Amino acid sequence: MNLKELSRRLGLSMTTVSRALNGYSDVSPRTRERVVSMARELGYAPNATARRLSSGRSETIGFVPQSLAAYYGNPYFADLLAGIGETLHAANFDLVLACVPEGEAPLDVCRKLVEGRRVDGLILDRTFTADPRVEYLAGRGFPFATLGRDRQAARHAFVDLDGERALEMATMRLLELGHREIAFIAADPRFNFVRERLAGYRRALARAGIVPRRELLRHDGFGEEAGARAARALMRLRPRPTALLCIEDLTAIGAMRALRGLGLRPGREVSVIGYNDIPLARVAEPPLSTIRMPIRDAGRRLAAMVLALLDGADPGELQEIWEPELILRESDGPPPDPAAAAEGAARIPLSAPPAAGRRGPRRPP
Amino acid sequence: MNLKELSRRLGLSMTTVSRALNGYSDVSPRTRERVVSMARELGYAPNATARRLSSGRSETIGFVPQSLAAYYGNPYFADLLAGIGETLHAANFDLVLACVPEGEAPLDVCRKLVEGRRVDGLILDRTFTADPRVEYLAGRGFPFATLGRDRQAARHAFVDLDGERALEMATMRLLELGHREIAFIAADPRFNFVRERLAGYRRALARAGIVPRRELLRHDGFGEEAGARAARALMRLRPRPTALLCIEDLTAIGAMRALRGLGLRPGREVSVIGYNDIPLARVAEPPLSTIRMPIRDAGRRLAAMVLALLDGADPGELQEIWEPELILRESDGPPPDPAAAAEGAARIPLSAPPAAGRRGPRRPP
DNA sequence: TTGTAAGCGTTATCAC
DNA sequence: GTGATAACGCTTACAA
Numbered sequence: 001m002n003l004k005e006l007s008r009r010l011g012l013s014m015t016t017v018s019r020a021l022n023g024y025s026d027v028s029p030r031t032r033e034r035v036v037s038m039a040r041e042l043g044y045a046p047n048a049t050a051r052r053l054s055s056g057r058s059e060t061i062g063f064v065p066q067s068l069a070a071y072y073g074n075p076y077f078a079d080l081l082a083g084i085g086e087t088l089h090a091a092n093f094d095l096v097l098a099c100v101p102e103g104e105a106p107l108d109v110c111r112k113l114v115e116g117r118r119v120d121g122l123i124l125d126r127t128f129t130a131d132p133r134v135e136y137l138a139g140r141g142f143p144f145a146t147l148g149r150d151r152q153a154a155r156h157a158f159v160d161l162d163g164e165r166a167l168e169m170a171t172m173r174l175l176e177l178g179h180r181e182i183a184f185i186a187a188d189p190r191f192n193f194v195r196e197r198l199a200g201y202r203r204a205l206a207r208a209g210i211v212p213r214r215e216l217l218r219h220d221g222f223g224e225e226a227g228a229r230a231a232r233a234l235m236r237l238r239p240r241p242t243a244l245l246c247i248e249d250l251t252a253i254g255a256m257r258a259l260r261g262l263g264l265r266p267g268r269e270v271s272v273i274g275y276n277d278i279p280l281a282r283v284a285e286p287p288l289s290t291i292r293m294p295i296r297d298a299g300r301r302l303a304a305m306v307l308a309l310l311d312g313a314d315p316g317e318l319q320e321i322w323e324p325e326l327i328l329r330e331s332d333g334p335p336p337d338p339a340a341a342a343e344g345a346a347r348i349p350l351s352a353p354p355a356a357g358r359r360g361p362r363r364p365p
Numbered sequence: 366m367n368l369k370e371l372s373r374r375l376g377l378s379m380t381t382v383s384r385a386l387n388g389y390s391d392v393s394p395r396t397r398e399r400v401v402s403m404a405r406e407l408g409y410a411p412n413a414t415a416r417r418l419s420s421g422r423s424e425t426i427g428f429v430p431q432s433l434a435a436y437y438g439n440p441y442f443a444d445l446l447a448g449i450g451e452t453l454h455a456a457n458f459d460l461v462l463a464c465v466p467e468g469e470a471p472l473d474v475c476r477k478l479v480e481g482r483r484v485d486g487l488i489l490d491r492t493f494t495a496d497p498r499v500e501y502l503a504g505r506g507f508p509f510a511t512l513g514r515d516r517q518a519a520r521h522a523f524v525d526l527d528g529e530r531a532l533e534m535a536t537m538r539l540l541e542l543g544h545r546e547i548a549f550i551a552a553d554p555r556f557n558f559v560r561e562r563l564a565g566y567r568r569a570l571a572r573a574g575i576v577p578r579r580e581l582l583r584h585d586g587f588g589e590e591a592g593a594r595a596a597r598a599l600m601r602l603r604p605r606p607t608a609l610l611c612i613e614d615l616t617a618i619g620a621m622r623a624l625r626g627l628g629l630r631p632g633r634e635v636s637v638i639g640y641n642d643i644p645l646a647r648v649a650e651p652p653l654s655t656i657r658m659p660i661r662d663a664g665r666r667l668a669a670m671v672l673a674l675l676d677g678a679d680p681g682e683l684q685e686i687w688e689p690e691l692i693l694r695e696s697d698g699p700p701p702d703p704a705a706a707a708e709g710a711a712r713i714p715l716s717a718p719p720a721a722g723r724r725g726p727r728r729p730p
Numbered sequence: 731t732t733g734t735a736a737g738c739g740t741t742a743t744c745a746c
Numbered sequence: 747g748t749g750a751t752a753a754c755g756c757t758t759a760c761a762a
Binding site: 002003004014018019022046047048049050051052053054055056 | 758
Binding site: 043045046047048049050052053058060068069071072073074075076077078079081082084085086088089090094095096097098099101109115116117118223224225228254257260278279280283285 | 408410411412413414415417418423425433434436437438439440441442443444446447449450451453454455459460461462463464466474480481482483588589590593619622625643644645648650
């Protein structure tokens with residue numbers, strides 16, 4: 001059953017039927033009613049492909065993850081997609097999920113989608129500071145929105161949590177608790193959000209007059225395993241860090257596991273703070289202090305932004321930096337020996353551990 | 366740049382250019398080369414929508430999850446999509462992810478996709494025993510494959526782990542360790558996989574001459590929270606179960622957490638076995654014994670099956686039941702008091718706890 | 731308010 | 747080997 005057949009049966013032209021069905025005003029109520037009820041009766045559904053070709057719109061938005069691998073084992077992916085999907089669904093748009101296969105560049109996937117006119121707009125996540133996907137799309141003026149900023153952010157729509165501020169808050173919290181040896185388990189610094197968070201960490205420390213030793217910063221990656229590995233390495237340092245900031249909750253949960261394995265209680269001997277507030281964070285042991293990221297809402301906004309772009313909105317008006325919220329649970333607390341930490345640790349120089357007796361008191365063995 | 370313009374520049378007809386580009390044999394090598402190089406030079410990419418309309422194929426496969434909500438917090442979703450996506454990508458098909466909004470039926474989403482001819486085939490997951498999506502699609506002879514069986518499974522392609530066998534193995538393992546009070550934290554029994562696993566549990570128990578008390582079976586749902594809740598309730602039972610089978614790993618991880626909260630060590634006082642072998646299972650505390658589900662491979666197979674269906678394959682030839690593998694880690698072990706468990710517990714009747722002194726010895730308080 | 735007809739950019743069917 | 751030309755099923759000027 002197609003439009004031609006339906007109009008034939010109604011004794012009307014395709015034009016009139018099409019307009020009746022699409023809610024145009026210049027069709028008589030009686031005709032519309034006849035058309036609609038006959039369409040339902042005959043089970044008519046318009047052919048989306050034909051509509052798309054004719055209208056020049058694909059009614060489809062693509063999502064091109066930086067790497068799906070980054071989401072393996074990561075529970076918040078479904079929530080992001082749900083937010084995007086429900087918004088697109090309401091607008092009768094399809095969501096194409098582009099899975100970038102190992103060894104292929106996300107840029108090539110973007111290209112395929114854009115040049116084949118398979119999508120009207122795109123959503124990107126986990127932007128690199130210099131992101132080839134962004135350069136390409138912004139260069140072409142193609143409608144897109146990103147989760148996270150990058151160096152071209154001024155030119156496109158985005159939603160981002162203020163990661164710099166977030167890590168500043170988390171670091172300040174630890175400083176206020178008396179920590180001085182604060183480590184950061186980060187990830188690949190090509191990710192812009194890694195840099196931002198790092199900047200917040202450094203800023204808070206700098207304000208406290210602390211330059212963190214190089215060894216306190218690690219770029220291990222996402223996921224539990226990476227967090228555990230990093231934590232174990234950090235615990236071998238002397239002086240030993242009394243607090244661990246983690247790039248993501250899974251990292252933090254892995255780190256806490258490693259700590260427990262070493263007989264160190266997270267939140268007591270060593271504080272840990274995560275990022276994202278995944279469902280697991282609330283029920284971790286101990287419940288993880290973290291930064292709340294309303295990922296579902298972010299998905300909704302991203303989809304809405306792309307839709308707005310298609311309606312001619314200005315990308316400059318579609319840039320949102322959300323204020324972070326620090327969720328304090330039980331994985332952070334004062335360092336075990338605040339006096340020693342405050343006195344000794346803060347003056348450790350940037351690179352090598354101090355030569356014996358050269359400066360400052362050493363920690364008790 | 367479109368086909369017409371490209372052919373004009375080449376001084377060839379659209380027909381020839383189209384055939385040269387699509388690898389037809391009846392075009393001279395010289396012409397093909399000219400066409401291909403000119404196309405690249407001018408950055409020609411065919412309009413997918415036009416191709417789709419003309420060829421009658423949408424080159425798109427849809428994935429309609431039973432409920433995306435079931436995947437919130439569930440880490441294996443990305444892996445499933447990766448498997449589907451990489452296979453489709455290789456075939457130059459798009460993957461449309463249909464997010465079923467709360468309050469809407471997955472069936473309606475299927476309808477929209479099928480009747481609007483937006484997809485050539487579908488993939489479904491978490492089938493109900495009586496699944497409206499399946500009834501609808503099978504009834505129309507639409508190409509689709511499911512992750513999991515249902516009562517119409519004979520009529521369509523599917524991949525499934527043999528859940529009945531899996532739970533039989535898990536239950537037998539516990540019986541061999543000496544457990545007799547074995548609880549099952551299940552989920553909504555409309556899911557066919559819940560029924561299958563339940564059947565395996567019952568079969569193994571029956572073979573050991575055990576009819577489980579009704580209270581030992583719970584239908585709490587997925588996720589950590591549900592698992593924790595169920596475990597706490599089960600631990601209030603007398604006699605107390607010495608082992609917990611869980612419908613999914615997250616459930617099991619939640620259950621283990623609750624046990625620890627009650628001062629019970631998983632793998633010692635109470636054994637726990639999960640299902641799926643998500644990455645978290647390996648690093649849980651203690652490492653979780655579970656059933657391995659190669660979800661990525663399942664995604665790959667499902668996509669390949671739908672593609673095969675489009676090439677005319679017979680659904681009856683595309684039905685795979687995979688043999689489960691029990692992964693033994695540290696969350697299972699003998700019951701704390703095997704003698705008492707073996708003697709007393711097995712004879713508890715099905716429904717109510719025994720009236721005092723009516724039959725069998727009671728457990729020591 | 732309704733109808734005619736020209737696209738949309740391909741692929742497919744024929745002739746030549 | 748190559749080229750007209752007709753679909754594909756819809757939307758949308760424009761005409762009536």
